Amino acid sequence: MVHSSFNKGVMLTLGVLFLALALAVGCSSDEDEPTAAAAPASATAAATPAYWQPTTDFYGAPVYGGHLRINYEDPLEHANLWGAHSGVTVRYRMPMMNSIVEEDPYQAGRIIPDLAKDWTEASDLMGLTINFEDGVKWHNGDDFTCEDARFTIETMVTGNGLTASEMAGKLSFIDTDATTCENDQTLKLQFKGPSATALLAFTDRAFLIFNKAWFEAGGEDAMFNDVSVGTGPFKWAAGQSVGVDEQVFERNMDYFKPGLPYVDKVTVFGILDESTQQASMLAHLTDWHWVRNFGQYDSYVEHDQIQTVIRATRGHHSIWLNKGNPPLDNQKVRQAIFMAIDRDAGIKILQDGHGSTGFIMPPGGPWDLTEAQGCAVKGWCPPSEGFEAQRAEAKSILEGENFPFDKTFVLTVEADEQVQARATFIQEQLRLVGVKTEFDLVETIAYRAQTADGSWGDILPRNDTMPADDPALGMGFYFRCVSPNNHWTPQLPCDDKAEALLDRAASTVDQGQRKAISDELQLYALDQFWKFPLYWEQEAVAFWPEVRGYAHHPQPSGAFVRWEQLWLDPSHKDDTGFTGQTSGVPGG
Structure with a gap:
């Protein structure tokens, strides 16, 4: 079927801290506040694409201009999204690049065009034909073509x-040998088997x-x-270097999308200290923040x-x-260790209190196991006999498996x-059953390398986000052999x-059959104690009232951090009355 782009859906005192922030953030550019005035969208730009549906019912009409300042939690170390991926690389690349299609930043789960103008699915679901937008230019002036x-x-x-x-x-479902460009604007993708995802x-x-x-000229260094x-x-502003914790992007x-983006400039600040x-957020030195802890949350x-x-998210x-390190190759040992964690x-x-237990797929989603299914695997659900009894049982299992407590x-x-x-x-929970541990604290770049090449230690606690609530794409992210x-x-x-x-x-189309396959894979992963979500998160975003157009998404990195959908309306900058959670925000 053909899908048209028109219908597819050292801690500082507070005073010293604020002074440091003013120097590091507030004085870093010649524009610290949104522009004093902005024109309505209709007065300054061509109509946006028909599929573009801003959340005007809640925020009012878009306006143009201004400087959006993003409060981000990590140092902006490098930009290699493709070969050394992290949230930092998304913050570098998303504002200045595009995908073939994207998730609607105003409505999570809805797929809309990006570089694609339209697409046709093969009747047997063995391929896709993508027609690209005309006249797309790279920021260096070259033409975008299908071959890219x-x-x-x-x-x-x-x-x-x-x-x-x-x-x-x-x-892994794409047959790259059979995928070709029919011309500069048309890509014919061939799959190894049917794919509905x-x-x-x-x-x-x-x-x-x-x-x-x-890429051919600069390789992975580029x-x-x-x-x-x-x-x-947005274009990366001239004169910058990667590795600096303030990165500026200019409109x-x-x-190629008429009428977009709305703001003139986006600055991303990498701020590690929570x-x-x-x-910086409370001082209004930044405008938008994906909240990192519930002390921050309460203050906002x-x-x-x-x-x-x-909202509940796919973060966990x-x-x-490490199954490669004995005795962790013993399934009973892995089970006992997980049983010891409350x-x-x-x-x-x-x-x-803002979280939930669950299994491998996001709780409450269409692919979640029933409680009866998941709890049948001991260690995955709160014990009816009380946690102290389960902890004692976990220690008994370890003793029975001759676990090396020394x-x-x-x-x-x-x-x-x-x-x-x-x-x-986690360390304290394991100490209660006699498991001794020590930290190997690793800086982010080296940490990413260790987790990708398998050189990490025995236990790996980490923040994860399931990329899609889909069994093939979501569980494949963690369990595919080739996945980093x-x-x-x-x-x-x-x-x-x-x-x-x-x-x-990946190749089954019938949703009932896919659910049965998903259940089987999840139960297998549960029984192997392959990956254990300590909890599934609720995550929050905070923003000042002149920030308009935001819809909350179930993961912290996605098309919405391209920032093309947000606008700043100075007429709202003095709005008050937001104490408490804000109701009505799309996606919240």
Whole structure:
């Protein structure tokens, strides 16, 4: 069927802290507030595409102009989204690049065009034909062509030239040898088997199309360090270097989507210290913040001007045990270790109660296991006999398996304040059953390398986000052998049963059959104690009242961090009355 672009759907005193923020943030540019005045959208730009549906019922009509300042939680170390993916790389690349299609920033789950003008699905679901928008230009002035897209997909699938291809496992259904460009504007994709989820895969935050000539000239070094060549709504401002914790993006006046973006400039600030994040937001030195802890959340909720919205997300804190390191190769040992961790206590202590237990797929979603199914695997649900009894049983299992209580196990922990707090909770839970652990604290770039090449220690506590609520794409992200997010590989052989079930999930169209396959794979992963979500999160966003157009999404990185959908309306900058959670925010 044909889909038209028109219908497809050292802690500082507070005073010193604010002074530091004023120097580091407030004085970093010549424009610290939204522009004093802005014109209505209709007065300054051509009509936006028909599929573009701003949330005007809640926010009013879009206006143009202004400087949007984003409060982000990590140092802006590098920009290699394709071969060393992280949330930081998304913040660099998303504003200045595009995908083939994207998730609607105003309505999570709805797929809309991006570089694609329209597309046709093969009747047997064995392929897609993509027609691209006319006149798309790279920021260096070159024409975008189909070959850029074809080459990007081939590189993602094969991993040629990449440290660890983020998309390899998610695009394993594509037959790259049979995928061709019919002309400069038409891409014919061929699949290895039927796929009903290809377009969903193309909305992934790491599925950004790069310039073939740029990559052939600069290789992966360009991916790490050069943000100058994209097609997106914003251009990387001249004179900048990657690795600086303030990155400026300026409006692309030649953007192929008419009437977009709305703001003139976006600055992303990388602020690692969580108290500094909070102080900069409260001082209105930044405008928008994905909340990192519930102390921040409470302070924003109590503020009379800051709007705060929260929802259940696909974010979760995971615990991986390295099956390649004995005795963790013993399934009973892995089970006992997970049985020793009180998940309800984790939610209360680490999430202030804002979270839920669950299984492998997001709780409450269409692919979630029933309680009867998941709880049948001991260790996954709160014990009816009380947690102390389960903890005693866990220790008894370890003793029965001759567990080496004199050994100290290594927790590989990312040097991130939030992750360290969560890892400390896990360390204390294990101490209660006699398991000795020590931290190996690793800076982010080295940490990503270790998790990708399998050189991490014994226990890996980490923040994870399932990229899609779909069994093939979501579980494939963690369990596909070729995925850099499967932390049991490459140090272990592929799991043939998991690979076969993932292949079936990817190629099966009937939703009832897919649900049965999904259940089988989840129960297998539960029984293997492969990956253990300590909890599934509720996550919040806070923003000042002049920020308009935001809809809350179930993950912290996606098309909405392209920022093309937001506008700043100075007429709302003095609005008050927002103490408490803001109701009515789309997606909240």
